[in-house]
Amino acid sequence: MDTIHIPVKTQYLILFDFDETYFPHECLPEQLERVYELERYMNKLTFSHQVKTAWITGSSMKQIQLKMKMAGMTQLPHYIASNLGTDLWELCSDGTWTAIPSWQKKIQRSGFSRGDVEDLIAELKHTYNIVLHEQTQFGQSGYKMNYYYYEASSVKTQYDLSVIKHLASCAGIGININQCNPKAGDPEDAYDVDFIPLGTGKKLRFSF
Incomplete structure (x- = not known):
């Protein structure tokens, strides 16, 4: 290299x-x-x-x-x-x-908690019957937790994704949702659901 x-x-x-x-x-x-x-x-x-x-x-x-x-x-x-x-x-x-130290400090001050994400996952399952599947093939990073959401009907999928976004917002957790790309090794008919600290993500990193 x-x-x-x-x-x-x-x-x-x-x-x-x-x-x-x-x-x-x-x-x-x-x-x-x-x-x-x-x-x-x-x-x-x-x-x-x-x-x-x-x-x-x-x-x-x-x-x-x-x-x-x-x-x-x-x-x-x-x-x-x-x-x-x-x-x-x-x-x-x-x-x-x-x-970069200044970015590390920003992340550490975010209050991102693995436990809070796990509580949100449990609430989605038991209260809303929305199941997210952990992306175990990629592992989980310290400040990013990755899941798959498998598509249902068009109406249910849009409803489920809106619930996921709403609960994450209420919990003070950043979220990134994108349709999966099978070329990158993802499953078909699924969405990437990534929980991250507030104030991070691709767009906010660009601003920083």
Whole structure:
């Protein structure tokens, strides 16, 4: 893995969504050629225009490393906001990663509690008959808890998702809900339901 040039002074910061935007899960030859072309171009911009790059992704650092290896990618970004922006990393000149302290403090002050999420999951099941399935194949990060919601009828699905969002809001828990992408290893006819600290997530990480 190559360590990309780190400009002394940053003129521009370019942020990329990682999965299915920067990294194509199918890894077809024509897709990978475009990835390599993008890598070369971004590396050139770091020298000519003092550009830094960042990836914002729901993946963990370990998953990112595996995907880069699978695709034969060689250029690291300057920042990675992993686990839906609940973890924020900065690239060092020796190719290692360091957590950004100000973001870590923000996360720690959020009051995010695994127990609160588990209580919410139980309430959904016993009071509303809404069952969320833990994403055990990816594990759970310290500040992100991942579940699947399997689609029912269109009306029930929309009702269930609105209940999940409402209860999370009442509990002071951040939430991210997206339709699953089977190309990324997710099941079909399901939604990703991610519980995260308030004030995090891809959009708020971008603002930070």
